[in-house]
Amino acid sequence: DAGVTQSPTHLIKTRGQQVTLRCSPKSGHDTVSWYQQALGQGPQFIFQYYEEEERQRGNFPDRFSGHQFPNYSSELNVNALLLGDSALYLCASNLAVGVETQYFGPGTRLLVL
Amino acid sequence: KQEVTQIPAALSVPEGENLVLNCSFTDSAIYNLQWFRQDPGKGLTSLLLIQSSQREQTSGRLNASLDKSSGRSTLYIAASQPGDSATYLCASPRGKSSGDKLTFGTGTRLAVRP
Numbered sequence: 001d002a003g004v005t006q007s008p009t010h011l012i013k014t015r016g017q018q019v020t021l022r023c024s025p026k027s028g029h030d031t032v033s034w035y036q037q038a039l040g041q042g043p044q045f046i047f048q049y050y051e052e053e054e055r056q057r058g059n060f061p062d063r064f065s066g067h068q069f070p071n072y073s074s075e076l077n078v079n080a081l082l083l084g085d086s087a088l089y090l091c092a093s094n095l096a097v098g099v100e101t102q103y104f105g106p107g108t109r110l111l112v113l
Numbered sequence: 114k115q116e117v118t119q120i121p122a123a124l125s126v127p128e129g130e131n132l133v134l135n136c137s138f139t140d141s142a143i144y145n146l147q148w149f150r151q152d153p154g155k156g157l158t159s160l161l162l163i164q165s166s167q168r169e170q171t172s173g174r175l176n177a178s179l180d181k182s183s184g185r186s187t188l189y190i191a192a193s194q195p196g197d198s199a200t201y202l203c204a205s206p207r208g209k210s211s212g213d214k215l216t217f218g219t220g221t222r223l224a225v226r227p
Contacts, residue, residue, distance in 0.1 A: 004156075031212055042117075042202055042217030043157070056207075056214050090156055094212040101147055102212060104157040 002027055004105035006091050012111045013081050021076040021108045025093030031055075032074040033102060034066060035090040043090055049074050050096055078110075086112045115140040115205055119218035126193055127226050134188040134221045136203035141181045144209050148177050148188050149202045151220070157202065161188070193225045 005024045013019050025032050031050045035043035045058035049068035068074045072093075078085055088109050092102040116139045126132050136146070145164045149157040161170045161177040163186065169178040176189040186203055200220040206213035 033212075033214065035215075040219070042204075042219045043215070045214040045216075048212075048214060058214060088154070092157075092215075096212060101159050101162050102215065103159070104149075106156040107154075109154065 004091055004093050004103050006089075006105040006108050008108060009106070010109045010111075012113065014113050015081055015083060017081050017112075018077065018079045019081060019110060021078075021089050021091075021110070022073065023076070023091030023093075023105060024073045025091075026103045029093035029095050029103070030072050031094050031096045032068060032072065033092045033094075034074070034076045035092065036060070037088040037090060037107070039087070046076070081112045083112050086110060115143070115207060115216045117203060117205060117216050117218040119201075119203060119221050121221060122219065123222040123224075125224040125226060128193060128195060130193050130225075131189070131191050132193055132223075134190070134201050134223070136186040136188070136218055138184050138186070138205055140205075141184055143181065143205045144213070145206065146177075146179050146186045147204050147215070148175075148186075149204065151200045151202060153200075160201075190223075193223075195225045195227050198223055198225050 033048040034046040037043040048056040052068045063079045065077045088107045090107045091105040094102045118137045147162045148160045163179040174191040202220045204215040204217040
């Protein structure tokens with residue numbers, strides 16, 4: 001049973017560029033959430049997708065956008081990258097119905113130069 | 114708005130010692146409280162989940178307690194081992210579902226010395 005997978009594992013971009021991160025949820029899960037974790041901080045919620053729609057959103061600018069596909073996988077897009085976007089980006093999945101916790105992927109480490 | 118605080122930020126103990134990590138939250142109407150482990154540069158592993166109706170949960174050498182009235186949760190690690198070295202994070206969902214956005218503390222970085 002595959003857990004949450006993310007790609008790529010590491011990424012280096014320069015300011016102003018755009019980046020796309022990908023996430024495949026745990027088998028059987030239908031909801032995907034994205035978190036940003038800066039060095040030494042706890043993860044901060046970016047947004048959540050369910051049934052291919054953004055269901056919840058945290059306090060992040062419109063430069064951060066996402067998408068969920070019919071197979072429940074998801075993408076996180078960040079436009080006009082800033083140095084401050086350097087962080088570990090975590091994807092989590094869960095089943096919309098139930099009390100089970102969210103399962104987290106290994107993350108994508110983004111460095112913006 | 115839920116705020117979660119963890120003290121201490123870092124802790125170093127000798128192997129074999131029992132230790133307690135603290136987590137404080139401002140909104141006592143939480144749905145549950147979760148403890149996660151994070152190894153350097155890695156994702157999060159769920160350790161324990163305490164529902165709002167529960168007082169504690171145990172898994173092996175780990176015991177987590179929840180006191181909603183005081184806005185506190187503790188993670189007790191018995192007989193610590195070097196393999197326990199990691200960052201420990203507590204988190205609570207915003208709403209009435211484990212799938213709701215999680216609000217995290219900043220974590221406690223634990224080092225267990227051989």
